[in-house]
Amino acid sequence: MKNNKTAFIVLGVILLVNAFFVNYAYLSAGKFPEGIMAVSITIMSFCMAYLSDHFAAKDERAQKIRERGVFVSYFWMLGIIIILMALVNPYVGPVQLSAYHLLLLIASLYISVVFLNMVYYARKY
Secondary structure: OHHHHHHHHHHHHHHHHHHHHHHHHHHHOOOOOOOHHHHHHHHHHHHHHHHHHHHHOOOHHHHHHHHHHHHHHHHHHHHHHHHHHHHOOOOOOOOOOOHHHHHHHHHHHHHHHHHHHHHHHHHHO
16 A cells, blocks of 8 residues: 555645646636646545555445545535635625636535545544
């Protein structure tokens, strides 16, 4: 399993550099950072580097980490979607986003939240 951990770390570093340059180009142009999915995949890669040792054994603990991480992420995402609905309200909301950008943001946040929750519960259990 040491090779998986190293592969995830190397992939995470490559994706981090890629995400930085892509998002920097969008932000410096004053546009919505469309490379935000690369940031969430970077987070996923680093989380999987940490979780690879925990998930190597197919035991109850690994299953509980997966179940709890996804279960709690559901409630986090409900909260995030409620906040986004208040911010992106077309009548009084301070933020104007297209549907594509909103879905990109929700998908990126979901990926990040699920894997960060799994890391939290791996440390807790």
